[in-house]
Each structure stands twice: as structure tokens, then as C-alpha cells.
Amino acid sequence: MIGFDIIRLAHAEFNVTDLERARDFYVNALGFIETEADSNHIYLRAIEDGNHHCLVLTKADTPSLNHIAYRVGSEEELYKLEAFFQAQNLPMRWVEKDEERGQGRALRIQDPAGFPVEFFFEMEKAERMLQKFNQHTGAKIKRIDHANCLVTDIYCIHKWYMEELGFKCSEYTVVGSAENERLWASWLHRKPSVHDLALVNERGPRLHHIGFWVDDAKTILDACDYLAASGYALHIERSPGRHGTSNAFFVYVRDWDGHRLELYTGDYFTNDPDWEPIKWHLEDPQRATFWGTEPPQTWKKEAMLVQNILTGELVEVKEPVSKKVTK
Numbered sequence: 001m002i003g004f005d006i007i008r009l010a011h012a013e014f015n016v017t018d019l020e021r022a023r024d025f026y027v028n029a030l031g032f033i034e035t036e037a038d039s040n041h042i043y044l045r046a047i048e049d050g051n052h053h054c055l056v057l058t059k060a061d062t063p064s065l066n067h068i069a070y071r072v073g074s075e076e077e078l079y080k081l082e083a084f085f086q087a088q089n090l091p092m093r094w095v096e097k098d099e100e101r102g103q104g105r106a107l108r109i110q111d112p113a114g115f116p117v118e119f120f121f122e123m124e125k126a127e128r129m130l131q132k133f134n135q136h137t138g139a140k141i142k143r144i145d146h147a148n149c150l151v152t153d154i155y156c157i158h159k160w161y162m163e164e165l166g167f168k169c170s171e172y173t174v175v176g177s178a179e180n181e182r183l184w185a186s187w188l189h190r191k192p193s194v195h196d197l198a199l200v201n202e203r204g205p206r207l208h209h210i211g212f213w214v215d216d217a218k219t220i221l222d223a224c225d226y227l228a229a230s231g232y233a234l235h236i237e238r239s240p241g242r243h244g245t246s247n248a249f250f251v252y253v254r255d256w257d258g259h260r261l262e263l264y265t266g267d268y269f270t271n272d273p274d275w276e277p278i279k280w281h282l283e284d285p286q287r288a289t290f291w292g293t294e295p296p297q298t299w300k301k302e303a304m305l306v307q308n309i310l311t312g313e314l315v316e317v318k319e320p321v322s323k324k325v326t327k
């Protein structure tokens with residue numbers, strides 16, 4: 001088994017069709033802090049961030065996921081990863097310093113599931129707003145937490161992140177009868193929380209959502225009031241609730257282009273050496289929502305296309321290898 005010093009999911013870049021409209025949603029309504037902007041980009045950070053950005057909005061003709069990015073522990077780690085990805089024959093390119101404003105030299109790949117994934121070490125500093133309480137507004141988002149990715153071959157990609165990159169599993173979902181049980185979803189982490197990356201068996205590669213951490217359930221309820229009073233009631237897609245998986249309290253919102261964000265809080269510590277992953281069955285009504293309520297159809301069906309790191313084109317969506325088998 002190989003391991004790499006990957007610290008955590010640290011930012012994402014969304015391609016959006018209208019920057020001004022996006023700014024109103026992300027800055028005025030959600031309360032992200034604008035670090036800087038140019039005619040094609042807005043660089044955003046959250047309240048706790050001491051770095052340049054945790055979310056980039058980039059102007060494009062078609063909305064899609066540009067990339068998700070993991071921070072690594074040193075510059076040298078990037079060269080170890082380069083050698084590994086080269087041996088794996090994965091599409092890969094170097095993103096030079098400041099090609100993405102504020103970011104040092106970074107390595108970008110298309111992972112085996114087809115996702116645009118970046119690894120970086122260096123990021124420009126920015127003012128940390130944690131104790132500027134008089135400037136916290138909107139949803140009061142503290143930091144990025146995780147990416148939820150829809151993949152066509154859950155077993156292989158789960159194994160790749162675990163066995164090759166050294167991610168750990170906190171929880172997972174199976175489908176099928178006891179004799180014929182198969183993996184349906186997994187929650188993988190680098191930082192000592194439930195996840196940096198969730199993998200779900202679906203049509204893919206598509207990004208389901210990016211999760212952002214907020215303080216508590218009351219902050220999530222207040223965020224809904226703030227969004228609704230700001231004219232964004234219809235952007236609240238899945239009402240607040242508690243997940244069975246991860247124990248987190250949540251609400252899901254969508255931007256003008258359909259990018260989905262989860263406001264997320266209340267998961268738990270996972271780094272003890274004797275941690276044993278928690279197993280759920282897909283048919284358990286308390287898995288997705290602990291209170292037993294069903295998510296809306298749009299939440300179940302819709303997700304964002306992802307970009308090819310070499311051509312900029314959208315990656316073709318395929319059917320999952322393993323179809324759902326109900327008992």
C-alpha cells in the first residue's frame with residue numbers, strides 16, 4: 001500500500017455562466033468573502049480561511065465542475081504524486097504558479113472515475129475573518145468540508161482512493177441481499193472527520209455537491225431565513241434535516257447554474273486507530289435522512305457535468321457498472 005501526504009479537500013472551481021448573478025448569490029446571499037476578482041473569475045474564501053480561496057467561480061458558456069483540489073503536506077509530495085500518476089497512465093498536467101490566482105504550482109489529473117482533481121501545496125495568504133464577527137453575514141460559512149462525487153464503478157474507485165492514495169473509510173452503504181451484498185457508496189476522509197470525498201454509485205462522472213461547514217443547526221436555519229428574505233427561497237432545494245450517514249445536520253442549496261452546495265455541520269472525529277467504518281443499507285429509510293423523510297427528485301437525479309483537464313470539454317456521462325438490485 002502506498003500513502004501520500006494529502007491533508008484535506010481545500011477548494012473547488014465552478015464554471016458559471018454569469019459572474020454578476022453568481023456574485024449576488026455567493027457573496028451577498030451566502031456571505032462568502034471576495035478575496036479578488038477579474039473579468040473572468042471571482043475568488044472566494046470562507047470565514048475561517050487564512051488562504052486566498054476555497055471556491056473559484058469562472059465564467060464559461062456551460063456550467064460544470066472545473067476541478068476539486070486537495071492540499072498536500074509539502075512541495076515534494078507533488079513530485080511523488082506525479083510519478084505515481086504517470087505510472088498509472090492518467091491524464092495529467094502541471095498548472096503553473098498563478099495560472100490559478102493565489103495558487104502555487106499544482107498537479108491536475110483526471111482521476112480513474114473521470115473527475116478533474118488537483119493537488120497543490122502553496123497558496124497565498126489572506127486575512128482570516130474568524131473574529132471579525134461584525135462582518136459575518138449570509139450563511140456564515142466557515143470552511144469547505146467535502147465533495148460528493150457520482151461514479152460509475154464505485155468498487156474500483158473506492159479501492160483506488162483507499163489502497164493507492166491512502167484515504168480512510170468512515171461509513172459506507174451496501175445494496176442487495178446479505179448473500180449478494182455490494183458496495184453502493186462510501187465516505188472517505190483525509191482530515192479527521194467523516195469525509196473529504198463521498199463516492200456514490202450513479203451515472204457519472206458528475207459532481208453532486210460540495211459541502212461547506214457551518215457552526216450548528218441554528219446557523220443552517222438562520223441561513224434559510226436569510227436566503228429566503230434575499231429572494232432566494234427557490235434556491236433551497238432540500239429542506240434542513242439530519243443525515244443518518246455522517247450524523248450531519250444539513251440543507252442543500254443551488255446556485256443560478258444548478259451547482260449544489262450543502263451547508264453541513266455536526267459530524268464527528270474519525271481518527272482513532274480502532275475506528276470501524278459504519279455500514280448502512282441503501283433501503284434503510286434513516287440512511288439519507290435520519291428522520292425518515294425522502295429527498296426531492298431533483299436532488300436524487302440532477303448533478304453537474306465535469307470538465308476534461310486537458311481539452312476543457314465536458315466529460316461524457318456513462319451508466320453505472322452496477323445497477324440497483326432491490327430485495
Ligand SMILES: [Fe+2]
Pocket residue numbers: 011013067069100103106118
Ligand atoms: Fe485549484
Ligand SMILES: [Fe+2]
Pocket residue numbers: 146148198209210211262264
Ligand atoms: Fe454532503
